[in-house]
Amino acid sequence: MRLVCIACPLGCELLVREDSGRVLVQGNRCTRGEAYAREEMTDPKRVLATSVKVLGGDYPLVSVRTDRPVPKRLIPEIMAFIRTLRVEAPVELGQIIVEDLLGSGAKLLATRTVRRAD
Numbered sequence: 227m228r229l230v231c232i233a234c235p236l237g238c239e240l241l242v243r244e245d246s247g248r249v250l251v252q253g254n255r256c257t258r259g260e261a262y263a264r265e266e267m268t269d270p271k272r273v274l275a276t277s278v279k280v281l282g283g284d285y286p287l288v289s290v291r292t293d294r295p296v297p298k299r300l301i302p303e304i305m306a307f308i309r310t311l312r313v314e315a316p317v318e319l320g321q322i323i324v325e326d327l328l329g330s331g332a333k334l335l336a337t338r339t340v341r342r343a344d
């Protein structure tokens with residue numbers, strides 16, 4: 227499998243293969259690339275960006291993202307949870323909407339400000 231390492235802007239092209247249960251990585255210029263490739267093969271993670279409903283705001287939604295990558299396998303469950311959320315305006319840029327998303331350790335943060343409608 228070929229991957230592009232996203233751990234830094236250099237974007238090394240990685241060649242990843244499994245041999246007798248071991249993950250072998252080539253093309254990385256540092257150990258972070260190897261760690262990234264192993265994680266992609268075993269438990270890939272992504273930063274999640276979406277939106278949350280706002281009550282009483284000048285916009286009906288506020289954009290949010292996680293402060294760190296969360297396991298891809300949890301994303302459907304996290305999205306279902308986020309769809310149930312309602313946050314009261316005003317919402318400040320950087321405000322923590324959820325402290326620990328479904329035990330992932332990631333915070334859900336507002337990425338814009340939403341003022342009160344009145």
Ligand code: SF4
Pocket residue numbers: 231232233234235236237238253254255256257258259260
């Ligand atoms: S392998 Fe190392 S140098 Fe290459 S993109 Fe990943 S972090 Fe950057």
